[in-house]
Amino acid sequence: MTWLSRLKSGLRKSSQLIENGLRGAFSNGDCGVSVDDVFESLILSDMGVEASEEICRDIKKQKFENVEQLQRIVSTSIEQRLLHASHPLDVPRGNTHVILMAGVNGSGKTTSIAKLTKQCLDKGLTVEWAACDTFRAGAVEQLCDWGERLGVNVYTTYVGQGAKASPSALAYSAVEHAKEKGTNVLFVDTAGRLQNNVPLMQELGKIAATLKKVEPDAPHQTLLVIDGTVGQNAFVQLELFKKVVHITGLVVTKLDGTSKAGFLVGMCSKSQTPVVAVGVGEQIEDMNAFDVHAFAEGLVGLG
Ligand SMILES: Nc1nc2c(ncn2[C@@H]2O[C@H](COP(=O)(O)OP(=O)(O)OP(=O)(O)O)[C@@H](O)[C@H]2O)c(=O)[nH]1
Ligand SMILES: [Mg+2]
Numbered sequence: 001m002t003w004l005s006r007l008k009s010g011l012r013k014s015s016q017l018i019e020n021g022l023r024g025a026f027s028n029g030d031c032g033v034s035v036d037d038v039f040e041s042l043i044l045s046d047m048g049v050e051a052s053e054e055i056c057r058d059i060k061k062q063k064f065e066n067v068e069q070l071q072r073i074v075s076t077s078i079e080q081r082l083l084h085a086s087h088p089l090d091v092p093r094g095n096t097h098v099i100l101m102a103g104v105n106g107s108g109k110t111t112s113i114a115k116l117t118k119q120c121l122d123k124g125l126t127v128e129w130a131a132c133d134t135f136r137a138g139a140v141e142q143l144c145d146w147g148e149r150l151g152v153n154v155y156t157t158y159v160g161q162g163a164k165a166s167p168s169a170l171a172y173s174a175v176e177h178a179k180e181k182g183t184n185v186l187f188v189d190t191a192g193r194l195q196n197n198v199p200l201m202q203e204l205g206k207i208a209a210t211l212k213k214v215e216p217d218a219p220h221q222t223l224l225v226i227d228g229t230v231g232q233n234a235f236v237q238l239e240l241f242k243k244v245v246h247i248t249g250l251v252v253t254k255l256d257g258t259s260k261a262g263f264l265v266g267m268c269s270k271s272q273t274p275v276v277a278v279g280v281g282e283q284i285e286d287m288n289a290f291d292v293h294a295f296a297e298g299l300v301g302l303g
Contacts (some may be wrong), residue, residue, distance in 0.1 A: 003288045004303075008254035009098075010280025014045050017259050021299035022074065026067045035059050038074070045262030045299070046231035051081060051269050059268040071300045078265050079296035085264075087249055087274035088289035089116055091125060091185050096178045098186045098211055098218035101251075102204055102241055103225035105192030108253030108279060110139070112225050113187045114146040115287035116251075116277060121150065125184040130155045130174035132167040132207060135191035135200070143189055167191070167203060168210040175214040188219065205244045223276055225251045231260035235267050243274075249276035252290075256280040261299060 008015075021041020035056040042052035058077040082139050091097050099116075101109045108208040110133070117127045129147060131154050133139035147154040155174035157165055165173070171188055178186040190207060193200035211218040224247045226234045234252075241247055255261045255278055268275065274288040297303045 003081050003285070004291075005256075006059050006280055006286060007278070007291070007294055008173075008298040008303055010286070011261055011295070013257070013259040013301055014255075014261035015301040017041055017045050018074070018262070018299060019071070021069050022300065023067055026064075026070055038070075042262060044259070046260035046266070047262035048232060048266030048269075051262075051266040054081070059124055068152070068302070071302050075296040075300045075302055078299060079292055081265055081269050082292040082296065085268035086290040086292050087276055088121065089276050091120060091123075093125070096175065096183050096186055096215070097215075097220045098175055098178075098188065098215060100188045100190065100208060100219035100222045100245070101225060102190055102213065102222060102245060102247070104191060104227070104237060106192055107192065107225045107227040108251070109133075109192065109225045110142055110146070110189055110250045111282065112223075112253060112277070112279060112287065113143070114150060115279065115284055117150055117152060117185075117187060118261055118284050119287075120286050121152075125266055126182075127185045127187065128153045128155065128174070128178050128181075128183045130171055130186060130188045132171050132174075133189050133191040134165065134167050134170070139189075139191065171207050172214055174208050175211055175218060179215065196291060201240075201244045204241075206246045221248045221276075222246055223251050224273075225253060228252050228255040228261060228263075228278075229258040231258065231263040232266065234263055235270065238267075238271060238273060247273055249274050251277050251279070251287075253279035253287075256286075264295070265299075 018041045021037045024037035039056050055077045103109045120127050125262045130142045144154050194274050222245050278290050279287040
């Protein structure tokens with residue numbers, strides 16, 4: 001299965017909703033005049049009022065004679081709203097590139113690290129991980145399992161002391177070692193935290209500050225992993241995490257498990273934070289760069 005077909009079949013729950021709306025508008029015979037059905041389906045896909053209204057405005061400006069033409073118009077309008085929203089994972093060769101992963105509980109941080117690592121390994125980069133989720137029981141083991149499968153070294157204890165390290169101490173030591181070894185990329189896994197859990201949010205800030213002590217430019221990237229099933233709430237999460245760390249990009253997971261994938265259109269229209277990758281399943285191949293053309297087509301059920 002190619003990535004494109006994975007993406008499009010992953011988006012099916014959302015696209016069925018929108019496609020039904022487009023079919024409804026067309027069967028009403030209004031040919032681009034009344035767009036109530038379209039508007040409703042865009043809202044149901046969690047696109048938000050503003051983006052939905054703009055897309056409907058685009059529809060009204062054009063003529064269409066069949067559902068496919070209408071799908072094209074909507075897909076083009078969505079794509080235009082997303083033109084600057086994609087920024088694929090970019091890892092310059094040179095000093096160890098540190099990528100800090102943040103996000104609420106269960107959003108997909110750990111599995112996204114594995115998936116993004118696979119892409120780095122395929123490019124010939126060397127990768128290591130710091131298991132800074134010392135909070136959830138089993139979290140370190142989960143990362144180590146993935147590490148074994150991919151042949152990636154995982155830093156799990158505070159080297160030199162052996163005792164259970166604090167997340168910041170472990171992060172510090174991991175960067176030091178990764179730099180020494182000349183590792184290309186170090187992913188730092190962190191504990192899931194609710195954005196209203198103040199101590200855990202502060203701890204995330206502390207990890208980022210500690211990384212800087214070893215490497216002034218680190219973390220070179222801080223990716224917020226967002227569970228796509230939360231829809232528009234993703235925007236709230238982004239704003240709250242931004243108060244603690246400098247979020248450089250988003251990783252959006254579980255687009256296969258939601259009918260609300262439209263939230264990305266609304267969110268990317270409002271936010272300057274680019275989407276680094278999207279996930280549409282639990283397999284290692286189920287993540288890739290945010291291809292806005294394919295996403296827009298997939299979202300309206302084209303292709
Ligand atoms: N269907 C689907 N499931 C996903 C996707 N990404 C992750 N998951 C699943 O979501 C669950 C949670 O993923 P984790 O990677 O453990 O999430 P986490 O953010 O590290 O969780 P905590 O460490 O507990 O905060 C796992 O069962 C993953 O397999 C996706 O794109 N699609
Ligand atoms: Mg995790």
